[in-house]
Amino acid sequence: MTAARVALVTGGIGGIGTAICQRLARDGFRVVANHHPSEQEAAEAWKNDQAGLGFDMETIAGDVSSFDDSKRMADEVRAQHGPVAVLVNCAGITRDKTFKKMEEDAWRVVIDVNLNSVYNVTRNVWECMLEAGFGRVINISSVNGQRGQFGQTNYATAKAGMHGFTMSLAQEGAAKGITVNTVSPGYVETPMTLAMRDDVREAIVAGVPMRRMGKPEEIASAVAFLVADENGYVTGVNLPVNGGLFMH
Numbered sequence: 153m154t155a156a157r158v159a160l161v162t163g164g165i166g167g168i169g170t171a172i173c174q175r176l177a178r179d180g181f182r183v184v185a186n187h188h189p190s191e192q193e194a195a196e197a198w199k200n201d202q203a204g205l206g207f208d209m210e211t212i213a214g215d216v217s218s219f220d221d222s223k224r225m226a227d228e229v230r231a232q233h234g235p236v237a238v239l240v241n242c243a244g245i246t247r248d249k250t251f252k253k254m255e256e257d258a259w260r261v262v263i264d265v266n267l268n269s270v271y272n273v274t275r276n277v278w279e280c281m282l283e284a285g286f287g288r289v290i291n292i293s294s295v296n297g298q299r300g301q302f303g304q305t306n307y308a309t310a311k312a313g314m315h316g317f318t319m320s321l322a323q324e325g326a327a328k329g330i331t332v333n334t335v336s337p338g339y340v341e342t343p344m345t346l347a348m349r350d351d352v353r354e355a356i357v358a359g360v361p362m363r364r365m366g367k368p369e370e371i372a373s374a375v376a377f378l379v380a381d382e383n384g385y386v387t388g389v390n391l392p393v394n395g396g397l398f399m400h
């Protein structure tokens with residue numbers, strides 16, 4: 153029996169991350185869910201909850217906004233579980249503010265966690281993928297990276313940047329057996345969207361053609377599609393999963 157391929161999911165214990173971890177575990181991957189080092193207790197509780205649901209998954213602390221910590225994390229995953237075959241860059245935060253109120257901190261932390269993290273983590277697993285002649289990199293962006301959003305100059309910039317990264321790295325991976333794709337969720341039922349003011353969220357959802365928010369499992373399903381062996385000819389795409397909120 154060959155060992156299961158390893159899938160590393162950054163932000164793996166979050167709303168969308170959890171659904172992606174569960175789906176990849178169901179699809180036969182050895183799943184390692186990354187979390188921020190400050191979330192150690194939450195990660196242990198998460199792992200127990202997942203075990204209770206029948207999922208045998210690993211967790212690993214790592215600050216993806218730091219190159220050095222991302223390298224340490226990638227090295228640890230490789231040593232403990234094997235080379236990363238699937239990387240899902242899902243770690244993300246919001247610091248929503250109108251631009252006139254946006255302090256430098258709110259700009260920088262969102263760019264660091266949402267965009268620079270994609271370089272930090274992917275750079276540290278890329279050589280494993282090249283050596284293996286196989287890899288899947290999935291970047292979880294956002295509808296707001298495609299269309300912009302009032303109050304999100306920082307977030308939309310980072311999310312739009314992710315797809316530039318995808319299209320470029322997809323070209324470098326194409327002849328090496330590695331695909332690189334983006335999934336752009338719309339408004340999904342997670343703690344991140346729940347943190348929005350109710351009236352603002354309700355107004356946005358009223359404008360979604362499907363008149364509802366997405367479910368984390370619907371994002372995980374798009375990830376599973378892009379990860380599947382049979383979809384190895386799909387690379388450099390930005391797959392929207394947004395209930396029709398933005399079409400192009």
Ligand code: CAA
Pocket residue numbers: 246248249250293294295296301302303304307337338339340344345348349352356
């Ligand atoms: N377009 C144009 N004008 C708008 C507007 C819009 N979409 N929304 C608000 N305004 C106007 C208001 O009418 C108001 O005008 P006046 O000053 O003339 O009265 C002004 O802008 C200020 O509006 P707010 O009261 O909303 O400002 P605020 O400072 O209280 O709040 C904000 C600002 C927190 C950024 C709030 O606007 C907001 O939450 N926006 C939505 C941000 C959002 O969509 N976040 C998504 C989080 S989830 C996520 O990011 C996941 C994902 O990928 C989808």
